[in-house]
Amino acid sequence: MLSEIPQLLINGIMAGAILAVPAIGLTAIYAVLRFPNFSLASHATIGAFAGYVANTQLGFSVVPALFCAFLVAGLVGLLSDEFVLKPFRSAGFITTAIGSIALTIALENVVRFIFGNSLNGYDLPMQRDWRFGDLRIGPQQVENLAISVVVMAVVFAFLSFTRTGKAMRAVADNPSLADIKGIDAARIARIVSFAGMGLAGVGGMLIGLDTSIDPLTGFRAMLSVFAAAVVGGLGSIPGAVVGALTVGIGEELSLLFLSPSYRSVIGFLAILLVLILRPRGILGQRAY
Amino acid sequence: MTGSTPLLPRRTALLAGMTALAAPAVSRAQGTSAGAPLRLGILTPLTGAGGFDGPRMLKAMQAVGEEINAAGGLLGRRIEFAVEDDQTNPEGAVRAARKLIDVDKVPVIMGTWASAVTAAVAPVCWESKTFLTTVSGADSITQLPHQGYLIRTQPNNHLQAGKHAEFIAGTGAKKVFVMSLQSPFAMPTQNRVREVLAQKGAQMTGALLYEKDKTSYRSEVDQALRTRPDLIYLNGYTPDVTILLRELYRAGFEGPRFAQSYSVTDKALESLPREVTEKVYTVQPSSDVDSPAFEAAKKRLGTGVDSYEAQATDWISLVALTIAKGREATGTALRENVRKIAQGEGTKVYTAVEGLRLLGEGKEINYEGASGPCDFTEIGDIVDCKFRYQIVENGAFRFLKVA
Numbered sequence: 039m040l041s042e043i044p045q046l047l048i049n050g051i052m053a054g055a056i057l058a059v060p061a062i063g064l065t066a067i068y069a070v071l072r073f074p075n076f077s078l079a080s081h082a083t084i085g086a087f088a089g090y091v092a093n094t095q096l097g098f099s100v101v102p103a104l105f106c107a108f109l110v111a112g113l114v115g116l117l118s119d120e121f122v123l124k125p126f127r128s129a130g131f132i133t134t135a136i137g138s139i140a141l142t143i144a145l146e147n148v149v150r151f152i153f154g155n156s157l158n159g160y161d162l163p164m165q166r167d168w169r170f171g172d173l174r175i176g177p178q179q180v181e182n183l184a185i186s187v188v189v190m191a192v193v194f195a196f197l198s199f200t201r202t203g204k205a206m207r208a209v210a211d212n213p214s215l216a217d218i219k220g221i222d223a224a225r226i227a228r229i230v231s232f233a234g235m236g237l238a239g240v241g242g243m244l245i246g247l248d249t250s251i252d253p254l255t256g257f258r259a260m261l262s263v264f265a266a267a268v269v270g271g272l273g274s275i276p277g278a279v280v281g282a283l284t285v286g287i288g289e290e291l292s293l294l295f296l297s298p299s300y301r302s303v304i305g306f307l308a309i310l311l312v313l314i315l316r317p318r319g320i321l322g323q324r325a326y
Numbered sequence: 327m328t329g330s331t332p333l334l335p336r337r338t339a340l341l342a343g344m345t346a347l348a349a350p351a352v353s354r355a356q357g358t359s360a361g362a363p364l365r366l367g368i369l370t371p372l373t374g375a376g377g378f379d380g381p382r383m384l385k386a387m388q389a390v391g392e393e394i395n396a397a398g399g400l401l402g403r404r405i406e407f408a409v410e411d412d413q414t415n416p417e418g419a420v421r422a423a424r425k426l427i428d429v430d431k432v433p434v435i436m437g438t439w440a441s442a443v444t445a446a447v448a449p450v451c452w453e454s455k456t457f458l459t460t461v462s463g464a465d466s467i468t469q470l471p472h473q474g475y476l477i478r479t480q481p482n483n484h485l486q487a488g489k490h491a492e493f494i495a496g497t498g499a500k501k502v503f504v505m506s507l508q509s510p511f512a513m514p515t516q517n518r519v520r521e522v523l524a525q526k527g528a529q530m531t532g533a534l535l536y537e538k539d540k541t542s543y544r545s546e547v548d549q550a551l552r553t554r555p556d557l558i559y560l561n562g563y564t565p566d567v568t569i570l571l572r573e574l575y576r577a578g579f580e581g582p583r584f585a586q587s588y589s590v591t592d593k594a595l596e597s598l599p600r601e602v603t604e605k606v607y608t609v610q611p612s613s614d615v616d617s618p619a620f621e622a623a624k625k626r627l628g629t630g631v632d633s634y635e636a637q638a639t640d641w642i643s644l645v646a647l648t649i650a651k652g653r654e655a656t657g658t659a660l661r662e663n664v665r666k667i668a669q670g671e672g673t674k675v676y677t678a679v680e681g682l683r684l685l686g687e688g689k690e691i692n693y694e695g696a697s698g699p700c701d702f703t704e705i706g707d708i709v710d711c712k713f714r715y716q717i718v719e720n721g722a723f724r725f726l727k728v729a
Contacts, residue, residue, distance in 0.1 A: 042548070049544045056541070157568055159597035167576045176544075176576050245541045249569045250597045258539040258565075290545055298546045299508040299535035 045173055046290040052179045054266075054286025055186040056248070060241030060259065061266040061278035062193055063234035069210035069273040070230040073131040077118060077138040078238045078263065080145035082256030085111035085239020086246040087149055087158075094161045100247065103160075104185065107243040108236040115235020116228055118145070124227075142257075150253040157250040182244050189240060190279060193233075197275065206230060210273065262289075265305035269312045271319025280320050284308060363406035364399075364655055366391075366645060367432030367456075369422055369447065370638075374414025376439040383437055383461075383638035384409060389626045390642045390678055397679045400646050401653060408432055414439065416446035423447045427454045433649075433657045434459070436641040439634075441467060448472055457660035459641040461634060465514055468705040474661040477644075477706040479637040479697050481611050487515040489713050490559070490609055491522035493729075494584055497607070499557035503550045504533040505570060507562030515561055531555050538566055547573040560585045564594050575602045582607060587716070592723075600721040612714035612728045619676035619696040633697060640695035643678035644668055647693055650685045667691050669701040669709075 060082055067075045088110035092103040118141055126137040167174040197203040208216040209226045217223060241263070242256050249255075262285055270281025288304045296303070312319060368387055370380035391405045399405065408430035410422035419438065426432050427450065434457040438444040441464035448467070451458040452475040460467065460476065465483045468476065481489075494502055504519055506512035512535050520530040531553035536546050547570065550558060558574065560567045560583055567589040574583065587610035595603055613620050613636035623631045623639045631639075644664060649655045652663040667681065672690030675681040681691045693700055701709040715726040 045548060046545055049542070052544075053542055156593040157564060157597040159568075159599075164572070164575055164599045164602055166578055169578075174548075174577060178576075249541055249572065250565070250594075252565060254539075254565070259541055261539075262541075293545050293549070297535055298543075298549070299537050301537050301540065 041172065042294065043291070046293060047287060048173060048175060050287030050290035051283065052176075052183055052286075053290065054283035055183045056241065056244045057259070057262055057266050057286055058279045058282035059186050059189050059244060060238045060263045061270070061282045062190065062275055063237035063241070064263055065267045065270070065273055065275055065278040066193075066206075066230055066237075067234040068267070069275070070206060071119075071127070071134075071227055073127070073134040073138070074264070074267075074272070075119075075123070075138045075234070076135060076260070076264075077115075077123070077142040077145065078235065079256035079260040080142040080149070081111045081115050081235040081238040082242030082245070082259060082263075083146060083149055083251070083253055084114050084242070084256075085236075086242035086251040086255050087153055088239065089243035090158055090160060090246065090251060094158075100162070100181065101185070104240055104243055107239040111239020111242070112232040112236030114145070115238070116232040119231035119235075120228065146253050146257065153253065155253065157252050159250045160247055162247065176248075178248060182247060185240075185244065189237065193237070193275065196233075202226075202229060261302065262286075262305055265309050269308045269320060271321045274319060274321045277319050277321035281308075284320070362403060364401065364403040364649075365406045365408050365430055365432055366642070367426040367430060367435040368407050368409045368437050369412050369419065369426060369435045370409075370437035371414040371439045371443070372411035376412075376414040379439060379461075379634045380411075380414075380437070382632070383439075383634050386623070386627060386631075386635040386638040387436060387642040390639055390646075393626065394646055394678055394682065397682065400649055400682070401655070405646070412438060412440075412443050412447070414443060416442050419443045419447050420450055423450045427451070427456050433457060433655045434645050434660055436645065437638065438462060444478075445470070448476055451475055451657070454657075456657040457645070457664075459645070461637050464510060466510070468703075468707045472706065474704075474706070475657060477664060477702050479640055479695070479700065479708055481711040482707050483511045483514050484518055485707070485711060486611065486713075487518035488522050489711075490515075490584065491519040491528075492526065493607070493609065493713070493715060494519075494557055494559065495523055495526035495528045497557065497582060499555075499582070500528050501531045501553065501555045502528060502557050502559060503531055503553055503555035504559040504561060505546065505550055506533065506535050507538055507566055508535045509562075512561065519559065536562070536566065538563070540566070541569075543570055543573050544577075546570075547577050547579075551577055551579060556581050558583050560589065562589055564589050564591060568594050568598055571598060571602050571606065581605075584609070586610065587714075590718070595718065595721055595723075603718045603721065606718040607726075608716045608718070608723070610714050612712045613696055614694075614698050614712050615728055617676065617694060617696065619694055622677050623696040631696065636696035640693075640697050640700050643681070643695065644693060644700060646678045647675075647681045647685065647691065650682050665702055668693055669699075 064078050085107035089103040089107035092098040092106035122141050126134040165177045167176045205221045206226050266282035266285045267278050269284050270277030285305050289301045292304045370383045372380045395404050412419035436459045438447050438460045441462040444460045444462040444467050448470050452472045458476045460478045461480045463480045504516050516533045523530050560570050582605045584607045587608040590608050613633050647667040648660050648664045651667050652659040670692050672692040674694050675691045684691050698711045712728050714728045716723040
């Protein structure tokens with residue numbers, strides 16, 4: 039049984055790294071706009087399909103297709119927030135969160151209307167896994183891991199070194215103070231909606247690269263993404279990464295003593311444990 | 327005295343009202359007399375998830391009804407159908423069934439499709455002694471206390487899993503691993519496959535249940551491959567089975583895989599690289615395509631006949647023949663007599679009209695249907711059924727056999 043641990047750890051890190059990208063989007067939106075935007079699920083799907091069109095129709099390779107996924111999902115996120123969710127915000131965060139559930143169902147059905155219900159696959163060569171003794175690692179997974187790491191590095195650099203990134207952190211930490219300092223909260227909200235949903239789109243495509251995509255692609259991943267963000271500390275961007283790795287590795291290691299049919303219970307258990315022991319999440323709720 | 331004046335008109339009104347209320351009952355009673363149409367109930371999904379199969383099942387039954395009417399009807403009466411939409415929804419289906427039973431007074435309801443719908447409609451039927459024919463496959467359906475008022479022409483899970491294991495053993499696989507999506511059919515399938523493989527000299531080296539809606543099943547695949555199987559049975563739906571097929575390819579598994587045809591579809595083949603789906607066997611319940619009954623159904627409908635149309639053809643044929651045999655159109659008579667014409671030593675017949683003619687001559691018959699032999703166990707399951715097997719080669723299905 040112990041010999042299985044290294045392989046499970048590798049699988050968990052790979053799965054966690056992919057989860058981390060949309061989890062950063064979810065937590066960044068929460069940090070600035072102060073509501074859990076469940077429409078992230080459909081934006082992940084939209085990104086997956088945008089990347090699919092770029093890859094299969096326009097012949098783009100993975101990285102340019104990921105840019106398309108980011109841009110299209112980000113743009114839809116910006117517009118849907120501006121025209122659908124923004125009017126909800128004055129009614130409180132619960133109303134806005136419920137509005138985002140309605141939005142995600144509507145967008146999911148738009149995707150269904152355009153692309154149908156069937157599965158679609160990216161036009162990528164299938165490669166056998168590399169083997170190192172008893173361990174196996176997939177080339178596609180390594181590529182996905184590398185892309186996730188680069189995306190995370192770009193997000194952190196953006197937050198640390200750019201004026202807009204610093205303004206975002208300021209709004210997330212103390213909206214009133216940021217307002218006094220003359221930071222335009224509405225502009226920051228638009229940027230975070232665009233970037234957050236763009237990241238969801240990238241996450242959706244990364245999931246799709248490893249599997250196939252259909253209109254429920256984002257919805258299937260949503261529970262794990264939400265668990266990752268809550269466990270890490272909803273609103274904390276490094277927390278989203280830590281949470282995603284915790285959930286990813288936790289789910290895999292649970293297979294040592296649980297049937298695979300109970301894998302999702304780990305996500306819920308992690309949320310329960312963290313909320314009991316550390317209600318603000320592993321890294322608290324500071325954005326950065 | 328002033329107060330008594332309106333009494334008579336009130337009595338008259340009461341009498342008139344009672345007469346009006348009684349009129350439909352009188353006409354219904356008259357409607358069941360010789361010469362009046364014989365009304366049978368159809369409850370198929372015309373909308374909802376079953377909206378693809380329901381209308382075609384309805385047409386198949388109507389076509390047989392027309393054929394019987396053209397040949398002189400049933401017990402000297404024309405067959406007439408009372409049709410309702412079950413909406414693939416238990417709540418809507420129960421309302422529709424109540425209407426068929428209480429208003430249309432049908433002795434039989436033919437056509438429920440989804441297991442959840444059948445589970446909801448069945449109690450309404452057996453409580454009102456109405457016969458029910460269904461296509462729902464869950465084992466639990468025929469285990470309901472239906473007192474014999476239910477038959478189904480779809481193979482149940484037990485029968486399907488047994489046939490799957492026989493085919494798998496026939497491929498020469500000695501060590502088989504079963505990966506099942508967590509669902510009501512998962513454990514019964516695993517148990518039956520284990521049992522039949524052991525009888526056939528093969529072995530189920532292991533099995534696992536996996537969760538739906540996961541984005542990766544790498545660790546599950548590792549678990550399966552540790553038992554070094556010759557063949558892996560993937561018992562799930564398209565979204566998870568396609569992920570498993572990819573993972574098995576990446577992990578270097580070269581052996582054949584076996585799956586239900588509803589999980590490895592044409593669209594699934596399009597979405598997966600060819601090398602991933604190579605040597606995947608698929609299976610589905612099949613009509614008895616070589617039988618004269620199937621040929622007759624094809625001619626009657628003027629198109630290809632699928633398993634659901636074939637089963638619908640058999641329901642109305644069985645019901646008509648049973649009513650003719652018992653000379654009584656009630657649910658209880660259907661319950662008592664259906665096996666007298668569906669199985670046994672009588673002359674084999676392949677259409678309702680042919681059977682009605684022989685029954686009219688006082689002969690015993692055994693109806694052999696378009697979907698299969700239509701022999702029923704005590705609880706209403708079919709005893710046997712054919713299955714269609716295919717294999718994927720170069721990204722396309724190649725027909726293997728119907729057996």
